[in-house]
Amino acid sequence: MMRKRSFAHVSEIETIKNRKKDGIAIPLKRGAQAKTSSTYLEYVRFVHNALPELDYSEVDSSSFFMNRTFSAPLIIDSMTGGTSEARKINQRLGKLAQDHNIPMGLGSQRAGLKSEELAATYSIARKNAPDAFLIANIGGAQLSKGLTTGEVKKIIEMIQADAIVIHLNPLQELIQPEGEPKYTGVLAKIVELVTEIDLPVMVKEVGAGISPEVAIRLETAGVSAINVAGSGGTSWAGVEKIRAVAAKNKIKIHLGELFWDWGIPTAISLIQVKRAVKKTPIIASGGLRNGLEVAKCIALGADMCAMAYPFLKAAAQSTDSLFRYMNLILAELKGTMFLLGSRNIEMLRGSKYKITGALADEVNEE
Numbered sequence: 001m002m003r004k005r006s007f008a009h010v011s012e013i014e015t016i017k018n019r020k021k022d023g024i025a026i027p028l029k030r031g032a033q034a035k036t037s038s039t040y041l042e043y044v045r046f047v048h049n050a051l052p053e054l055d056y057s058e059v060d061s062s063s064f065f066m067n068r069t070f071s072a073p074l075i076i077d078s079m080t081g082g083t084s085e086a087r088k089i090n091q092r093l094g095k096l097a098q099d100h101n102i103p104m105g106l107g108s109q110r111a112g113l114k115s116e117e118l119a120a121t122y123s124i125a126r127k128n129a130p131d132a133f134l135i136a137n138i139g140g141a142q143l144s145k146g147l148t149t150g151e152v153k154k155i156i157e158m159i160q161a162d163a164i165v166i167h168l169n170p171l172q173e174l175i176q177p178e179g180e181p182k183y184t185g186v187l188a189k190i191v192e193l194v195t196e197i198d199l200p201v202m203v204k205e206v207g208a209g210i211s212p213e214v215a216i217r218l219e220t221a222g223v224s225a226i227n228v229a230g231s232g233g234t235s236w237a238g239v240e241k242i243r244a245v246a247a248k249n250k251i252k253i254h255l256g257e258l259f260w261d262w263g264i265p266t267a268i269s270l271i272q273v274k275r276a277v278k279k280t281p282i283i284a285s286g287g288l289r290n291g292l293e294v295a296k297c298i299a300l301g302a303d304m305c306a307m308a309y310p311f312l313k314a315a316a317q318s319t320d321s322l323f324r325y326m327n328l329i330l331a332e333l334k335g336t337m338f339l340l341g342s343r344n345i346e347m348l349r350g351s352k353y354k355i356t357g358a359l360a361d362e363v364n365e366e
C-alpha cells in the first residue's frame with residue numbers, strides 16, 4: 001500500500017508530471033537540437049570499396065554487448081516516463097525493443113518511486129518487452145542528494161532491469177528553473193553502487209559529452225560501460241531555456257542561451273574516451289541521426305550506439321512509424337556495411353575511414 005497522500009505529496013507529483021510533460025513536448029514541438037555546433041561526424045569519411053565481394057543479403061548487423069547478442073549495435077537511449085504520454089511512448093518503444101531485440105533505456109525513474117501510478121508509466125515497457133535488455137535510469141544529482149541504494153534497487157525492480165545507468169547532467173541542472181546543481185560526492189556514490197548492485201552499472205551524459213579525464217575516473221570506479229552522449233543533438237540547455245522562458249526566470253533564460261551548444265561533440269568525445277580507457281565498453285550517442293552515422297561510430301571504436309530524439313519522434317506518431325523508422329536505420333547501417341565490404345560488425349570495426357577538417361585538428365596526435 002502506498003502511504004496516504006498529503007497535499008504536499010500530491011503537488012510534488014503534479015510538479016514532476018509537468019516537468020516530464022515539458023521534457024517530451026519541448027523537444028518534439030519547440031525544437032531543442034544543437035544550433036551552432038555539430039557531432040563532428042561529418043568529418044569522418046569512409047573509404048568506398050568498389051569490390052565489396054559480398055551480397056547485401058549476407059550483411060549481418062548483430063552485435064555482442066553485455067554478454068548478449070542483439071540484432072544491431074543500437075540502443076534506444078534513456079528517455080521518458082511519468083506521464084500518460086510517456087506511458088504510451090514507453091509501450092511503443094518496449095514493443096520495438098522486444099521485436100527487434102535491441103536494448104532500451106528508460107527515463108529517469110525517481111518519479112516512479114513517488115506513486116504506483118507513476119511507476120506504471122515505466123513498467124509498461126517491461127510488460128511489452130518481456131525478453132528485452134532494459135536499462136533502469138537515475139540521475140547523478142539524485143545520488144548526491146541522498147538517494148539510497150535501497151531506492152535504487154526499487155528502481156531496478158520497477159522494470160526488472162538488466163542494467164542501470166546513472167546519468168550525469170550538470171549542465172541541465174544548472175539551467176533548469178527548479179534545478180539543483182549539486183554534484184558533490186557523485187563519484188563516491190557511483191563507486192558505492194558498483195559495489196552494492198548486482199547488475200551492470202553504466203554511466204551516461206545527456207548531450208554534453210564525456211572527457212577522457214572523466215572516463216578514466218569512471219573506469220577506475222568500475223562502471224560497466226560509458227555512454228559518451230556528446231553534443232550535436234538534443235540540447236538540454238535548450239530544453240531548460242525554453243522552460244525558463246515560461247517560468248520568466250531571466251538568469252536561467254540567459255544561461256540557457258549562452259550554453260545551448262556547450263559540450264564535447266560526439267565524435268571528439270568518442271575518439272578521446274576510446275583512447276583513454278583500457279577496457280570499459282563505450283556507447284556512442286548524442287546527435288546520431290542515421291545508420292551511416294552509427295556505422296561511423298562503430299568504426300571509430302564504439303561498442304554500441306544509442307539514439308534518443310529520433311526514436312521519440314517516431315514513437316510519438318505511432319507504433320507503425322516507429323517500426324518503419326527502425327527498418328530505415330537498419331537499411332542505412334547495412335547499406336553502409338555493404339559499401340565497405342563489411343559482412344559483420346567485427347569487419348565494420350576494422351573498416352577504413354579518413355578523419356578530416358576540424359575533427360582532425362582536435363584528435364590527430366602529433
Ligand SMILES: Cc1cc2nc3c(=O)[nH]c(=O)nc-3n(C[C@H](O)[C@H](O)[C@H](O)COP(=O)(O)O)c2cc1C
Pocket residue numbers: 023024027077078079080106107108137166167204205206207229232233234285286287288306307308309310312
Ligand atoms: C525526450 C527526452 C528525454 C530524455 N530523458 C532522459 C532521462 O530521463 N535520462 C537520461 O539519462 N537521459 C535522458 N535523455 C537524454 C538522452 O538519453 C540522450 O543522451 C540525449 O538526448 C542525446 O541523444 P539524442 O541527440 O539522440 O537525443 C532524454 C532525451 C530526450 C530526447
